[in-house]
Amino acid sequence: MRQALREIVVGIDSSTQSCKVLAVSAATGEMLASGSSPHPDGTCVDPNVWTQALANAWESAGIADLDGRLIGAAVAAQQHGMVAVDSDDVPVHDALLWNDVRSAGQAASMVDEIGAKAWVDAVNVVPVASFTLAKLAWLAQNYPSDAARVATVGLPHDWLNLQLTGQWGTDRSDATGTAYFDPVSNTYRPDLLERFFGSGVQLPPVLTPEASAGTLLPRWGSSAAVVGAGMGDNAGAALGLELVPGEIVVSVGTSGTVFAVSETPVRDVGGGVAGFADATGAHLPLLAMINSARVLAAGAAMLNVDLPEFDRLARAGDPDAGGLTLLPYLDGERTPNLPDATGTLVGLTRSNMTPENLARAAVLGVLNSLADALETMTSLGVPVRRVLLIGGGSKSLALREGAATVFGVPVEIPEAREYVALGAARQAAWAATGELPKWGRRIEASYEPSGEWGPVVRERYVAARKALYG
Numbered sequence: 161m162r163q164a165l166r167e168i169v170v171g172i173d174s175s176t177q178s179c180k181v182l183a184v185s186a187a188t189g190e191m192l193a194s195g196s197s198p199h200p201d202g203t204c205v206d207p208n209v210w211t212q213a214l215a216n217a218w219e220s221a222g223i224a225d226l227d228g229r230l231i232g233a234a235v236a237a238q239q240h241g242m243v244a245v246d247s248d249d250v251p252v253h254d255a256l257l258w259n260d261v262r263s264a265g266q267a268a269s270m271v272d273e274i275g276a277k278a279w280v281d282a283v284n285v286v287p288v289a290s291f292t293l294a295k296l297a298w299l300a301q302n303y304p305s306d307a308a309r310v311a312t313v314g315l316p317h318d319w320l321n322l323q324l325t326g327q328w329g330t331d332r333s334d335a336t337g338t339a340y341f342d343p344v345s346n347t348y349r350p351d352l353l354e355r356f357f358g359s360g361v362q363l364p365p366v367l368t369p370e371a372s373a374g375t376l377l378p379r380w381g382s383s384a385a386v387v388g389a390g391m392g393d394n395a396g397a398a399l400g401l402e403l404v405p406g407e408i409v410v411s412v413g414t415s416g417t418v419f420a421v422s423e424t425p426v427r428d429v430g431g432g433v434a435g436f437a438d439a440t441g442a443h444l445p446l447l448a449m450i451n452s453a454r455v456l457a458a459g460a461a462m463l464n465v466d467l468p469e470f471d472r473l474a475r476a477g478d479p480d481a482g483g484l485t486l487l488p489y490l491d492g493e494r495t496p497n498l499p500d501a502t503g504t505l506v507g508l509t510r511s512n513m514t515p516e517n518l519a520r521a522a523v524l525g526v527l528n529s530l531a532d533a534l535e536t537m538t539s540l541g542v543p544v545r546r547v548l549l550i551g552g553g554s555k556s557l558a559l560r561e562g563a564a565t566v567f568g569v570p571v572e573i574p575e576a577r578e579y580v581a582l583g584a585a586r587q588a589a590w591a592a593t594g595e596l597p598k599w600g601r602r603i604e605a606s607y608e609p610s611g612e613w614g615p616v617v618r619e620r621y622v623a624a625r626k627a628l629y630g
C-alpha cells in the first residue's frame with residue numbers, strides 16, 4: 161500500500177543522555193522535524209524524568225501541530241533499565257540503568273547458582289550487572305520493603321509506551337535484555353523472575369514487531385495515531401539502518417555496542433555476546449561496553465578543550481600515540497565483565513606525554529575495546545564484510561580514520577542521522593500501514609584498513625589488558 165505523501169511518522173530515541181524525537185515522511189523517511197531534551201547524568205533516574213524529557217522534545221519538534229498528518233509513533237529506548245512500579249503504576253524506586261554496576265554481585269551469584277550454560281539455554285544471555293533481573297535482585301536485597309510493593313516490572317521503552325497510550329507493552333528486542341525472556345521460544349521465564357526476585361509480578365505483553373501498542377492519548381496532541389510496539393535502542397538502530405547479515409554495526413554513543421542481525425540465535429556461554437532479539441522477528445547478537453564516547457568527552461575535559469579541538473589533537477598525535485595505551489574502563493566495564501575496573505594508561509615517557517598523544521590514546525583505547533568485542537563476535541561465526549560506524553562519537557574524524565585500521569575490516573560511515581529514532585519511525589510506519597517501508601541508506605565515507613600501525617597498536621592493547629586482567 162502506498163502512503164499518501166503527506167503522512168508522517170514519529171520515532172523516539174530515549175537514550176541514556178537525552179530524548180530525541182524525529183518526525184519523518186512515512187513514504188520516504190525524509191526528516192521533517194526534530195527535537196531533543198537532555199536526561200540527567202547518573203546511573204539511576206526517576207522514570208517520570210523520561211516522560212518529561214519526551215514531552216519537551218515532542219514540543220520542540222512541534223509534533224502536536226502536525227494535525228491529521230501524524231499516523232504513527234514508536235519508542236526505541238536504552239535497554240535493561242529497571243522500571244519497578246506499584247499497583248498504581250507509581251515507581252517504587254529510581255530505575256537503575258544499564259550502566260549501574262551496583263548489581264554486579266547479584267549477577268555473579270545468579271551465574272554461580274545455575275551456571276552460564278543453563279542461563280544461555282534458558283534465556284541466551286549470561287547475567288551481568290546491566291540486565292534487569294540482576295537489578296531486581298539488588299532491589300530485593302537492599303530495599304526489601306520497596307521490592308515488596310512491586311506490582312509490575314517494565315523497561316524504559318515499556319514505561320514510555322504506558323505514558324503514550326495508557327497501556328503496558330514491550331517487544332522481543334527489549335524483553336531479551338531482562339534475563340527472564342527466552343528469544344527462542346518467545347516466552348517469559350517467570351520461574352527465573354520468581355527465583356531471583358519474587359512472585360506475583362506482572363510483566364508487559366510481548367508484542368509482535370508490526371503490532372500496535374495502542375493509540376496516542378489526547379495529552380500528546382489531537383491525533384489518535386497508532387503507537388508501535390517499540391524496541392530496545394540497538395534494535396532500533398538496526399531497523400533504521402536496514403541492516404543485513406554480513407554487516408556489523410559499531411555504535412560509539414553513551415554505550416559502545418557491536419551488533420549484527422542474524423536469522424538464528426548466536427550462543428556464547430563465555431557471556432560476551434548477548435543473544436538479544438531484533439525488531440523484525442530475528443536475532444541481534446550484541447556486545448556492549450560502558451565506556452565509549454564519554455571517554456573522549458572525559459579526555460577533552462581533562463585537557464580543557466572542546467570536542468573539535470580534542471579531535472584535532474588526536475589526529476595530530478603519533479599514529480600509535482607514541483606508544484601510549486589506554487585501557488578505557490573509566491566507569492567499570494561490562495564487556496569484558498570488570499564492573500570494578502578503572503582506566504589504565506600504560507607506556508608514559510617524558511617524550512610521549514603530549515596532549516596530542518593523550519588524545520590519540522583515548523581514541524585508540526575506545527577503538528581497541530570495540531575491536532575486542534568485534535573479535536569475540538566474529539569468533540562465534542558471525543560474518544563481517546564491513547562495519548557500519550554510527551553514534552555521536554563517530555563524528556570524531558580521528559576515530560573514523562583509525563577504525564578500519566584497528567578493526568582490520570572496511571568501515572563505512574552512514575550519512576549522519578539519528579538511526580535509533582529512525583528505526584522507531586520505521587516501525588511506527590509498519591504498525592500504522594501494515595507494511596515495513598524501505599527508505600534506503602546513504603554512505604557518507606568509507607575507510608579501508610591500513611596495515612601500517614594497526615597491528616602494533618592492537619598487540620600493545622591486548623598485552624596490556626592481559627597483563628592487568630588475564
Ligand SMILES: Nc1ncnc2c1ncn2[C@@H]1O[C@H](COP(=O)(O)OP(=O)(O)O)[C@@H](O)[C@H]1O
Pocket residue numbers: 175176177178412413414415453454456457467468471550551552553554555556
Ligand atoms: N565530535 C565528537 N567527538 C567525540 N564525541 C562526540 C562528538 N560529538 C558528540 N560526541 C559524543 O557522543 C555522545 C552522544 O552520542 P549519541 O549516539 O547521541 O548517544 P546515545 O548513545 O546516548 O544515544 C556524547 O557522549 C557526546 O559527547
Ligand SMILES: O=C(CO)[C@@H](O)[C@H](O)COP(=O)(O)O
Pocket residue numbers: 175176177237238239240258290337392393394413414415416417446448
Ligand atoms: O546496555 C545497552 C545495550 O545492551 C546500551 O546500549 C543501552 O541500550 C544504552 O544505550 P545508549 O544510551 O548508548 O544508546
